[in-house]
Amino acid sequence: MSGLNYKTKIQLAHGLAAGGAIVTGLAAARIAQASAPGENLGLILPLLLIVAGLGCVSTLPWWRSIDDVQRQGHLVSWFWGSMAGAWVLIMAFVAVFGRTSDLARGAGALYVAQGVGFCCAYLIWRWRGRDSGE
Amino acid sequence: MKNVLRELRKARGLSQAELAETIEVSRQTIIAIEADKYDPSLPMAYRLAAFFAVPVEDLFLNPWR
Numbered sequence: 605m606s607g608l609n610y611k612t613k614i615q616l617a618h619g620l621a622a623g624g625a626i627v628t629g630l631a632a633a634r635i636a637q638a639s640a641p642g643e644n645l646g647l648i649l650p651l652l653l654i655v656a657g658l659g660c661v662s663t664l665p666w667w668r669s670i671d672d673v674q675r676q677g678h679l680v681s682w683f684w685g686s687m688a689g690a691w692v693l694i695m696a697f698v699a700v701f702g703r704t705s706d707l708a709r710g711a712g713a714l715y716v717a718q719g720v721g722f723c724c725a726y727l728i729w730r731w732r733g734r735d736s737g738e
Numbered sequence: 739m740k741n742v743l744r745e746l747r748k749a750r751g752l753s754q755a756e757l758a759e760t761i762e763v764s765r766q767t768i769i770a771i772e773a774d775k776y777d778p779s780l781p782m783a784y785r786l787a788a789f790f791a792v793p794v795e796d797l798f799l800n801p802w803r
Contacts, residue, residue, distance in 0.1 A: 610762040671763035672779040673770055 617666035624662025631655045690715045740799045744772045746790045761789055 608616070635651050638644075667675070694715060697708040747757050747768075754772070758765040763782070770776040771786075777798075778786070787794040795803075 610759050613762075614764075671767050672782055673767040673776045674764055676776065 614666075614669055617669045621663040621666040624659050628655055628659030628662075686718070690718065739777045739801070740774055741771065741797055742799070743768070743786065743797060746792070746797065747772075750790070757789075761785055 632652055632655050635648060635655065639648060670678070690711070694708065694711045697705065697711050701707050747754070750757075752760070754768045755765045758768045767776075767778075771778055783794050783798055787797045790797065
């Protein structure tokens, strides 16, 4: 991609990320349909995780092609926007379907998983930034 | 951080889009830096300074001096 201008590189990276997300969704749906929920977990779950991982990898060229001000915008938006969106949806599910409904529990579980992922990523960030103090 | 990016860019006869394309950042980033809405990272500050062939402190004004 070195001969391309910056705008074209960004557009290609955008396209790859969007295409990756679509392909990931379609592939995950196809894999999940291959057996009944909960069956063949030892095969289905790793396959789904691999597909999800490949979907994440497809966004790497986009992430690497944007500048640091853009990255800051995405990080701030992702943190505050996704937190606010999740809280609104969880509260709406609790209010509409009840605290013990599958939807409320599912949304809550997703939020907890995001929190765990956040903590892991933050710890890695702290670890990578370590040095001997003086 | 106050800066003279707009002045330097105009002195070169470049539009925001042209400068953005040349140093491979988004036009929105140039707009935000010129408007003093965002402070760029040190690498980007040095990159901009190198492009205009000026010291970084001539481009981004040090408020602590």
